[in-house]
Amino acid sequence: MSLPCEQLDLLVIGAGPAGLCAAYEAAAVGCRVTIVDENDKAGGQLSKQIHRFFGSSHHGAGKRGIEIAEELFGDCLKLGVDVRLSSSVLGLFSNGEVMIDAPTQLCLVNPGAVIVATGASEKSLAFPGWTLPGVMGAGAAQTLINIHRILPGSRVLMVGSGNVGLIVSYQLLQAGAEVVGVVDTAGSISGYQVHAGRVRREGIPVYLGHRLLSARGSTGLEEVLVEAIEDGTVKRFEADVLCLAVGMSPLCDLAAMRDCRMVYEDALGGLVPWHGADMRTSQSPVYIAGDASGVEEASVAMEEGRIAGISAAEDLGSLNSGEAAERRAAIAKRLDELRAGPHSRGKLAAKERLYAR
Amino acid sequence: MQGKTGSESWQEVWDKSVNGPRALIDCWQEIPCDPCQEACAQGSIVLSSGICAPPALHAETCNGCGKCVAICPGMAIFLVDRSIGSGLARVTVPYEMRDEIRLGGEAWAVDGEGNYLAEGRITRVSGAGRPGRTMLLTIEVPEEWALKVRGVRGRRKLLEEPEEVEAIEAVEDFAFCRCEEIDYSRLREIITQGEFRSLPALRRFSRAGLGYCQGRFCQSILRSQFLADCPEEDREVESFRVRAPVRPVKLSRLGGEDG
Ligand SMILES: Cc1cc2nc3c(=O)[nH]c(=O)nc-3n(C[C@H](O)[C@H](O)[C@H](O)COP(=O)(O)OP(=O)(O)OC[C@H]3O[C@@H](n4cnc5c(N)ncnc54)[C@H](O)[C@@H]3O)c2cc1C
Ligand code: SF4
Numbered sequence: 278m279s280l281p282c283e284q285l286d287l288l289v290i291g292a293g294p295a296g297l298c299a300a301y302e303a304a305a306v307g308c309r310v311t312i313v314d315e316n317d318k319a320g321g322q323l324s325k326q327i328h329r330f331f332g333s334s335h336h337g338a339g340k341r342g343i344e345i346a347e348e349l350f351g352d353c354l355k356l357g358v359d360v361r362l363s364s365s366v367l368g369l370f371s372n373g374e375v376m377i378d379a380p381t382q383l384c385l386v387n388p389g390a391v392i393v394a395t396g397a398s399e400k401s402l403a404f405p406g407w408t409l410p411g412v413m414g415a416g417a418a419q420t421l422i423n424i425h426r427i428l429p430g431s432r433v434l435m436v437g438s439g440n441v442g443l444i445v446s447y448q449l450l451q452a453g454a455e456v457v458g459v460v461d462t463a464g465s466i467s468g469y470q471v472h473a474g475r476v477r478r479e480g481i482p483v484y485l486g487h488r489l490l491s492a493r494g495s496t497g498l499e500e501v502l503v504e505a506i507e508d509g510t511v512k513r514f515e516a517d518v519l520c521l522a523v524g525m526s527p528l529c530d531l532a533a534m535r536d537c538r539m540v541y542e543d544a545l546g547g548l549v550p551w552h553g554a555d556m557r558t559s560q561s562p563v564y565i566a567g568d569a570s571g572v573e574e575a576s577v578a579m580e581e582g583r584i585a586g587i588s589a590a591e592d593l594g595s596l597n598s599g600e601a602a603e604r605r606a607a608i609a610k611r612l613d614e615l616r617a618g619p620h621s622r623g624k625l626a627a628k629e630r631l632y633a634r
Numbered sequence: 635m636q637g638k639t640g641s642e643s644w645q646e647v648w649d650k651s652v653n654g655p656r657a658l659i660d661c662w663q664e665i666p667c668d669p670c671q672e673a674c675a676q677g678s679i680v681l682s683s684g685i686c687a688p689p690a691l692h693a694e695t696c697n698g699c700g701k702c703v704a705i706c707p708g709m710a711i712f713l714v715d716r717s718i719g720s721g722l723a724r725v726t727v728p729y730e731m732r733d734e735i736r737l738g739g740e741a742w743a744v745d746g747e748g749n750y751l752a753e754g755r756i757t758r759v760s761g762a763g764r765p766g767r768t769m770l771l772t773i774e775v776p777e778e779w780a781l782k783v784r785g786v787r788g789r790r791k792l793l794e795e796p797e798e799v800e801a802i803e804a805v806e807d808f809a810f811c812r813c814e815e816i817d818y819s820r821l822r823e824i825i826t827q828g829e830f831r832s833l834p835a836l837r838r839f840s841r842a843g844l845g846y847c848q849g850r851f852c853q854s855i856l857r858s859q860f861l862a863d864c865p866e867e868d869r870e871v872e873s874f875r876v877r878a879p880v881r882p883v884k885l886s887r888l889g890g891e892d893g
């Protein structure tokens with residue numbers, strides 16, 4: 278098979294907050310930027326989020342996720358970024374070529390630099406009954422209600438009291454489902470108190486120190502058994518949907534394929550491509566940003582994206598080193614502030630370990 | 635849920651609310667969030683030390699405009715107004731649910747756990763019918779509940795408690811990798827008894843993750859099972875081989891027009 282190979286300057290993979298900010302930053306200093314995303318809409322996770330985003334107002338917090346996505350996308354279009362949607366990247370090869378499954382054909386491109394901003398994928402759990410219809414990831418449930426406008430069921434049990442579990446519980450309730458509870462093995466709520474507050478005041482109980490035993494049903498989910506870890510008592514919940522919000526792991530198979538050195542960091546969600554504070558990976562000219570470099574939040578993804586965009590622009594010769602370093606330092610300061618809270622402590626430490634390696 | 639956020643105590647909100655509505659902020663963790671500070675034109679909300687500091691309210695200058703209530707993504711700000719007297723208070727809450735709630739009608743005021751506090755009249759509804767906006771509802775309740783109200787709901791039926799059942803003894807076996815039909819017990823046997831100290835080796839031998847879905851379903855659970863069962867000293871977690879295509883693609887596309 279031989280395909281014609283198109284020459285590009287900077288290719289950004291993923292049009293989530295990280296990718297869009299990376300593209301913007303590089304385009305702003307004169308790089309010719311192409312951004313691809315397998316979705317038919319730009320925005321990544323943001324375009325599924327109908328809730329007001331928490332985070333810094335500097336990053337659009339207080340607005341709804343979809344609105345932030347539209348703004349970032351609009352900014353990129355204004356700078357003439359070449360946006361290719363409904364295009365999946367299938368491979369990143371060691372000769373530098375990238376294979377893209379575009380709407381009309383498969384194509385190869387050869388970019389001068391690549392920023393991988395592919396986000397994260399949901400983790401799962403295996404337990405008796407996990408293959409029953411009705412057992413799904415929280416992200417899948419969220420896509421059903423917010424994108425397809427379909428309610429996956431009428432009674433939902435949520436596993437995981439992190440922010441994703443809490444936010445999706447709330448959205449399921451808004452969409453008209455009954456949420457019979459949130460279950461977590463941990464002894465305290467792992468998400469933010471304010472998100473838990475929204476859920477609890479709606480009368481949704483949070484069962485801490487409880488473990489999922491099994492899901493049962495004949496043709497679909499009918500009931501879920503949950504065990505109190507301390508005394509072994511078992512509760513039976515009638516439910517037709519069991520949502521799993523048990524964490525995300527960085528989606529970095531493309532970076533791994535390109536032989537980027539991978540490092541395991543539990544706090545960041547699992548394997549991540551090694552990277553420095555400048556978002557350069559072990560393979561030049563490949564950069565990483567956003568959830569793909571460690572699962573955090575949208576504000577962080579945006580700042581990391583900007584840094585990656587600046588580093589790529591520097592290596593492509595659009596920005597001199599002094600200027601690039603200065604810009605990165607200003608952003609690094611904002612990142613430090615975003616990561617100052619106790620919830621980010623583990624992630625911050627993991628990032629610092631990476632930078633030091 | 636102590637009545638203290640930042641440097642101001644709720645007591646002060648209580649005191650000042652005899653003159654009109656004042657913001658009550660129930661946000662006390664250090665989280666990276668600041669739209670409330672940005673929204674307040676009075677400068678009454680201050681994050682003292684960077685974006686992770688909990689917001690502090692200056693009840694003295696707060697005029698009860700409610701902008702912060704509408705923008706707070708944590709829905710953690712409320713207004714308390716005791717100026718109407720006769721033992722009543724008006725509490726304003728952000729609202730994004732779909733219960734039938736009408737101006738002048740009655741609704742339930744609930745606390746932070748969703749427990750019923752009082753039934754009260756809805757005296758103000760703002761932001762209704764504007765898509766993408768949080769509604770603000772004001773409910774009249776006995777003064778004693780003023781600092782406790784966290785939500786308003788229609789007379790919805792409450793959840794029943796889950797039933798307690800007898801513990802089940804044996805855990806049934808189940809499919810771990812659906813595509814290659816590998817059971818959970820078999821996989822654990824392979825991990826604990828085998829010599830596979832890296833995920834790629836485990837995958838190759840067990841075939842878990844090599845079926846049609848290419849690990850989409852079982853990749854993350856395979857990894858956590860491996861981490862749980864394989865002794866830490868000699869396992870290799872960082873090796874990772876990926877081949878194109880990382881997304882399923884029609885063979886005809888790879889092979890040209892005539893497939
Ligand atoms: C339910 C939920 C609620 C959240 N709420 C908040 C919040 O309130 N505040 C906050 O700060 N954060 C929130 N987050 C987190 C936030 O959404 C993420 O941290 C952020 O979106 C990460 O940005 P990203 O650009 O790295 O990845 P993403 O937004 O995931 O974007 C990645 C993009 O890459 C594309 N892609 C992946 N692989 C390929 C490929 N091979 N080819 C082509 N395209 C590809 C994807 O289609 C996607 O569009 C929430 C997350 C969830 C799940
Ligand atoms: S109610 Fe208005 S004045 Fe008072 S803190 Fe909120 S935004 Fe500021």
Ligand code: SF4
Nearest residue numbers: 661667669670706708
């Ligand atoms: S906007 Fe709401 S959640 Fe964010 S800091 Fe202010 S009070 Fe807390």
